[in-house]
Amino acid sequence: MKHLYLALSLLSAVLTAQADELKLADVHLCCGGCVKGAEKAVAKVGGATATVDKDAGTVIIAAASKDILQQAVASLQAAGYYGKSSDATVKVAATAGVPEGKVQKLKVEGVHLCCGKCVTAVQKAVSRVAGVKANTAEKNVATFEVTGDFNAKDVFAELNKSGLSGRVAK
Numbered sequence: 001m002k003h004l005y006l007a008l009s010l011l012s013a014v015l016t017a018q019a020d021e022l023k024l025a026d027v028h029l030c031c032g033g034c035v036k037g038a039e040k041a042v043a044k045v046g047g048a049t050a051t052v053d054k055d056a057g058t059v060i061i062a063a064a065s066k067d068i069l070q071q072a073v074a075s076l077q078a079a080g081y082y083g084k085s086s087d088a089t090v091k092v093a094a095t096a097g098v099p100e101g102k103v104q105k106l107k108v109e110g111v112h113l114c115c116g117k118c119v120t121a122v123q124k125a126v127s128r129v130a131g132v133k134a135n136t137a138e139k140n141v142a143t144f145e146v147t148g149d150f151n152a153k154d155v156f157a158e159l160n161k162s163g164l165s166g167r168v169a170k
Contacts, residue, residue: 098168
């Protein structure tokens with residue numbers, strides 16, 4: 001009887017300690033560097049782990065609570081990645097501080113640019129924005145500039161559609 005009680009107690013503890021989990025889809029993961037960067041970003045948050053599938057473009061995050069999941073998503077975004085959340089209660093934040101209306105120049109930072117394929121993804125995304133004439137995105141740069149006569153919010157919307165995240169540089 002003592003063993004049955006112990007087994008039931010352990011089972012109960014395991015069931016109540018189950019982690020929350022969410023999947024981010026359509027994340028830009030073109031190479032091993034992207035995969036490592038995503039894993040490293042999530043690992044910065046204590047209590048969160050990531051399973052990254054390069055071919056599917058997904059990052060599955062497991063954590064002990066919704067709060068930790070939210071922190072892990074924020075860390076992933078800060079590292080330059082963006083994806084669609086499978087959990088409506090865990091938000092993938094919109095880029096803050098983006099100027100309203102048209103601009104002629106926009107400095108962007110924080111976009112994950114580890115290889116030529118990342119640069120190509122940024123260039124394709126930015127080129128879809130009406131009025132953009134050029135950009136200076138290059139491999140491993142921290143900041144790049146977009147020029148033309150365009151809506152700044154559209155730049156970030158297109159980056160997000162491509163699975164990338166960034167922010168306005170100061």
